[in-house]
Amino acid sequence: MLNRLILQHAINNKMIDKRLFAVPGIIKILVTLVVLTGLQAFTILFQGIFLAKIIVALWEGTDFISVVSQVVVFAIAFLLRQLLVVFKNSLMAHFSDQAVESYRVQLLAKYAEIGPSVITKSGTGNAVTTLGVGLDNVKNYFQLLLIKVFDLGIIPWLILLYIFFLKWEQGLFLLLIFPVVILFFIILGLAAQSKADAEFANFKNLNNRFVDALRGLPTLKQLGLSQSYGAEIYNISEDYRKTTMRTLRIAITSTFALDFFTTLSIAIVAVFLGFDLMNGKMTLLPALSILVLAPEYFLPLRNFADDYHATLNGKNALTDVLTVIDMPSVPDQELLTLPSWQQDSELNLADVAFSYDTLPTLTNINVTAKGYQKIAIVGESGSGKSTLLKLLGGFLQPNAGSVIVNGQSLPHLTQKSWQQQFFYMPQSPYIFHASLRDNIKFYTPNTDDVTVESAITRAGLSPLVDDLPDGLDTIIGESGRQLSGGQAQRVALARMLLDSKRKVLLFDEPTAHLDIETEVELKQTMAPILANHLVFFATHRLHWLDQMDFVLVMANGEIVETGEPKALLADENSALNHLRHELYRGKLA
């Protein structure tokens, strides 16, 4: 019953996040924590009382030998109290590890489910932070916060009860001062917050200016301004200091209020006890007990306030984590049954439309693809090529229209079974921080080395392998050896070659940013790979048309023309030829 009340109280006062209770096993942990904290409160009480007893006995002139039994009780209480601190910390460390692990699994599952398109919108950097540092902050939050909240909810009140029992006037004083302390702490805390909010724009501005100067350093160097900019950096930094101090002055005042009232209360209690003793209204033992216990009464409040700001970080991180976990997922992902894409398979998009955020809007999309057709999707940038390709890959879902695979009607292509059928080649394939071998085997981890070698030869990666210090075992990727754009494309091609079961290939501008000689070579490598696959190839590099047997010309989110490339190129008035003239206005005379 008492546990319940304490919990309820803590939740009502927003000291604990309600969301904590969704963590499995938390109730058991919290009950244990309440019991341990209760025990600890008693040890604190005993420690104080017996210390007072010993001092009084010595003050009265008693021999130390005669008070040994009291010293032993004092020592045991002291020892138990410190042991309980360690126990409580271990308990919560274990619990927060478990909680964070469960969040991590849910988070990854959700990220995998919503896919890169949604993540890109909220920022990949944010997602990486949430997954790494964010979860770490949540852990600290669980570790620190709960112990402090329960200390504050239990320890002062047991001490206060005892003080009331000793001398109710002092108890009443300490009880009344408590809300005053909290009130001032909150009022000044709010003032600090509003000051910080008011200065936030300023902070952000100063911080941006600094980052700006650092990021623009090569440009400053080019313009011959890099040396003289040091003074500017100093000025920015000094502005930053002044702004920070303006905010800190108030923030520190908030802690000052807490400090001031608690310390002064102890002084006042001492003085009043002094008067009462002089007037013979009380004896030394209860007076000294109260004096010893008064700092203990305020200690949990101080501890809570000390780390208050650190816990805010954790709270925000928890919000980020839970926002992701609570994101809606795409329904109906397992409707399609497609063992494998074959010569006679057929895919239709019927009157598909799509609009989302800043992506180009698509309307009236009708596409039919059969067997191992090679379909180019061409158009100017912003015409919707990539968006159409993302719909085909199921990375986005249409708002209207339907998708028909082998006669089976589906709301979208975000189908587990479809994802096993195709391979997607983006403009810059992602290279994992792993060995070249593991990167190539990514889609088929069980492939043997002989097969890998042959894929390497066919993907034109042999020169790279010869060049790497540890050959196939060289660690590549972000913090390893970096690959050039063309090499990354070849790694993706090798992945594609190893996975012969996937018969559908989606290409999204694979060579747009490569240098032209690399493009020529890559094209030679890629041409044979396209055979016996259904290919969708979005590009504005029109030379690829010689590898395709069908083309969709897009403009402003619509398919404006379809047909065989040769026929369309022959027709002077075709939309395809119109596009050619738009793209290649500056021809060599």
Place this chain on the structure above:
Amino acid sequence: MKKIQKLLQNDHWIMPFLRQQKSGLFWSIFLSFMTTFAAGALMFVSGFLISRSAQHPENILIIYVPIVLTRAFGIARPVFRYAQRLVSHNWVLRIVSKTRRRLYESVASTAGSIRGRMQTGDILSLLADDLDRLQNLYLRTLFPLGAGIMLYIFVSIGFGVVNWRFMLWWFFILAIILIVIPLLSLKWNYNGVRRQKALQNQLYTEATDAILGLQDWVLSGRQADLVSRQGKVMSELADVKNKGMKFGWWRDFIIQMLVLLLTITTLIWAGNQFANDRDLVNYIAAFTLAIFPLVDSFVGVNQGVSEASFYEDSITRLNQLPVVKKIESAPIPTNTTVKFDKVTFAYDDKTIIDHLDLTIPTGEKIALLGRSGAGKTTILKLLAGDIKPYQGEVTIGGQSVSQLQPKMSELVAVLDQQAYLFDSTILNNVRMGNIHASDEAVAAAIKQAGLQPLIDALPEGYHTQMREAGARFSGGEQQRFALARILLQAAPIVVLDEPTVSLDPKTEHDVLTQIFSVLQDRTIIWVTHHLTGIENVDKVYFLEAGKFVLSGKPSLLRDESERFKQLLLMDQY
């Protein structure tokens, strides 16, 4: 431990600042000491006060002084703490300003002007983190340590006045708490902290692999692998951290046990020392109660010191930065012929530029083509003087580029892949090309770059804010702003480092046309990845393995070279 000693001996980033800013450092530590002193004194005086009161003195005046002192210390503690926090934060931020300026100057002295963004960006964000960490080094380690030592000396002297033999005992126990345990925990935690840092980096790599490679994880059906792979690092990190925390808990427990020992021995001593004297007996409570607030501050020292190894890498990195040297420039040559004379450059034993000869007379426009890794960027870096040739020499008007370094911007202007625009107004950004240019000159340059229609459409015109990295404008517009800046810069040689690589074909064509029309009278060295706009140059050079394999006038190559024809076909299908 030795490493840290060595680090401090060779340090020229922390110690010089501490020496320069002595008074702020002193006040920060002194006020911190006074805070703890007042806390201890409050309990000392209150203990005395109520013990004395319990003896029922006839005259209230006898306890008048303790009453006043109790109140005074009660107020003094929060006031000292308040002042300490203000003084120390202000001091630390002041130091950070100075460190930041020095950091910037040091990095700026070595930053390259060609493709420097990636590396400098990474290095700088790393260094910015290091600055943050230094703040903690001061606030969490140095100040508490300084105050702790001051308190140590004070307490020892305080006891020494009463009883020197008992003083030795306190001296001994406090030495364990304040010196022995911190040193031991620094030593024992050292490897754990290093491992923790390594795992944190790994966690970041794994998280990046998880998010950026997400599509591959999903499409390959390896979600389960993803979860277990990332989980392994995470649980290892949790283990290491828990070990560190556990160490901290038990360390604090041991310190508390020493406090217990100190309390009991003090009780015994005080009982003996002050017994049987009606006046002195009141000091038993005074001494005993003062122990707890005093010892509290020593626990903080322990935490701060065991974190010290976290700062090691930061200090090492800062100390590895070069010391800025001033170089005098040779006079700017009037003739601006660029000449590479048998230039060779190698990196890691791999020859990148191989005995290369190249002469570009004033006003000539050339294009450099080649696969990635063929050495195009290296040629630009050699020209800009970012790197020095291994053999041979790069000259402008007969003067070696290394001697022209400080004034390079008067000779060579650069327009790269994504020109950087600063978070300021359009006017200020363009004026960076020549800070002495009049408003009219800036406006003229903007007009020449083809931006007049855009400016006219903006409500605030030239005074429109660019926002961070020019985020407000499209890629084509950003490149045009950079072009305007170069027009003002008026350097006779312009390097174009793939300036249109991130633009769509239509915008690319328009921007290139604009560039070549307004830079007619300048020398242009243009690195490009395909043949769009190639008709604008006088000569094309194809680079392969550090040598030119094909060069000539584009119109001639079109007729004579099969290879050139084939490439042209790719671009103009």
